[in-house]
Amino acid sequence: MTIAFVVSIAVLLGLLLFLVREVRRPPGPAEWGRQPVWPRRLRILGDAVILLLACVAFWAFLIEPNRLIVREQTIEIDNWPRALDGLKIAVISDIHTGGSFINDKKLHQIVERTNQLHPELIVILGDYMSSNGWTSRRVEPEVFGAVLKDFTAPFGTYSVLGNHDVWYNAGKVRAVLEHNGIKVLDNEVLQIEARGVPLWLVGLADLWTSSQMIEQTVAQVPEGQTMIALTHNPDIFPNVPQRVPLLLAGHTHGGQVRFPFIGSVVQSSDFGQRYERGHVFENHHHLFVTTGIGTSIVPVRFGVTPEIVLLTLKSKGD
Numbered sequence: 001m002t003i004a005f006v007v008s009i010a011v012l013l014g015l016l017l018f019l020v021r022e023v024r025r026p027p028g029p030a031e032w033g034r035q036p037v038w039p040r041r042l043r044i045l046g047d048a049v050i051l052l053l054a055c056v057a058f059w060a061f062l063i064e065p066n067r068l069i070v071r072e073q074t075i076e077i078d079n080w081p082r083a084l085d086g087l088k089i090a091v092i093s094d095i096h097t098g099g100s101f102i103n104d105k106k107l108h109q110i111v112e113r114t115n116q117l118h119p120e121l122i123v124i125l126g127d128y129m130s131s132n133g134w135t136s137r138r139v140e141p142e143v144f145g146a147v148l149k150d151f152t153a154p155f156g157t158y159s160v161l162g163n164h165d166v167w168y169n170a171g172k173v174r175a176v177l178e179h180n181g182i183k184v185l186d187n188e189v190l191q192i193e194a195r196g197v198p199l200w201l202v203g204l205a206d207l208w209t210s211s212q213m214i215e216q217t218v219a220q221v222p223e224g225q226t227m228i229a230l231t232h233n234p235d236i237f238p239n240v241p242q243r244v245p246l247l248l249a250g251h252t253h254g255g256q257v258r259f260p261f262i263g264s265v266v267q268s269s270d271f272g273q274r275y276e277r278g279h280v281f282e283n284h285h286h287l288f289v290t291t292g293i294g295t296s297i298v299p300v301r302f303g304v305t306p307e308i309v310l311l312t313l314k315s316k317g318d
Contacts, residue, residue, distance in 0.1 A: 060257065060302035065295055066101040068109060070117065071307045075279060075286055076316040077245045081226055083197045084313065090119035090153065091309040093232070093250025094162070096294025098130040098139035107147040110293065110308065114151060117310045120194065121155040124148075124182065125250035125290065126162025126206065126232035128173060135299040138168070141176035149180035155194045157182045158201055162232040162251060164296075166209035185230065187213045189220045200227035202244065207233035214239050234275040237287045246286045246313070252276050254291030258303035277304070 092114065096102055114122065128144055130136040151157045159182050165173045174184045183190065185203020187210070192199050200221045204214055218241050221227050227244060234249035254277040255264025269275050280287040293306040 056302065060300045064301045064303075064305055065299060067305050068106075068113060068293065069305050069307050070113065070310060071290075072310045072312070073279060073288065074312045074314055075246065075288065076314045077286060078284075078316045080245065080313060080315040081197060082315055083195050084199065084226065085315040087121070087194065087313045088117070088119045089228075089248075089311045089313065090114050090117055090122045091125065091248055091288070091290050091311050092122070092293065093125035093290045094127040094253055094292030094294050094296070095124075095144070096130045096136070096164070096292075096296060097128055097144040099136040099294045099296070100299035102130070102294050104143075104147065107144055111147060111150045114308055117308070119153050119310060122151050122153045122157040123201075123230055123248060124157065124159040125230060125248060126160050127164045127250065127292070127294070127296075128162070128177075129164040129168045130294070130296075131164065131167070141173045145176040145180040145182075148177070148182060151182070155192055155199075158190070158203070158230065159184050160203045160230045160232055161186060161206060163206050163208045166206060170210075186210070187217045189217060189227075191225075198225060200225050202227050202229040204229055204231040204236060204240075204247075206231070207236050212236065212239070215241060218244055233269075234287060234289045235270050237275060237280070237282070240285070242283055242285050244285060246288065248311075249275075249287065249289050250292050252289060252291070253294075253296065253301075254289075254304035256295060256298070256301050256304055260303070264304075 092110065095110065097107065128141065130138060132138050159177060161170055161173060161184060174186070177184050185201060187205045188203050190201045192201060202218055202221060204217060205211060214236060229240060229244045229247045231247060231249050233251045237247055240247050252268050252275070255266060257266070258264045263273055264276060267273060267276060275287060275289055277289050277291045288311065290309045291304050291307055295301060
């Protein structure tokens, strides 16, 4: 339990006691003749608003960023091979090791929770790193690599890199991940055997930091072969050929702060909320964007709980 958590609890209790005191406080002396009801009501309303804002801040900075849920999603894909019907993929992104609440204990929790889902394939969509800042510190790849090596899936664990990884040192992050059994694809393709049939993984480089070779990379997959594409930033989706049935991405954090009826406060996508989170179907193919686990810039999440996604791919019509 951190000092900030204890102080926040104390402040919330103080505000709550103050509000109770205001509610129970007499509206004014009887000799006034007419009790000043409206000033008292406005004062109570103001105190209630302050308490509500304090509760929201407490949740957004100290509770929600430290949560971790499993989100299950099923996507039906046209012409998906029957042999791969029901394929289960764990999708993880934006761990941001060294950021708020992302310590060694949380890394082990991520691995443990993922393995408990018994996915057949695990994909990690970049941004392992955090930069040195007022609420984060840089953790070397050797540290998180030694923990993430324990991911277990029969068809393997694969990854692309994110902008934070490239800003740090793409070569080093890749080397450490591959040393620990996580294959990195950077404008590269890889054929794996899944349930006895070929499945191609297409790794597309990060939009912000790397050369875009989308068509050239996809062209390496023979015509008629089943594939899934991985990338960090979902904004490349309009440029991905339709023969790619599914693109998996992260990066957006779901906006990190999302209010009911309003949506996210800040978008990290040039398309606003269009590719911000979840399942998108456009131009006859699919995009899925996970909201990720860590935080960036400001250590806050509200309405966007850190998640591990268990994605089930189904043959449409089955």
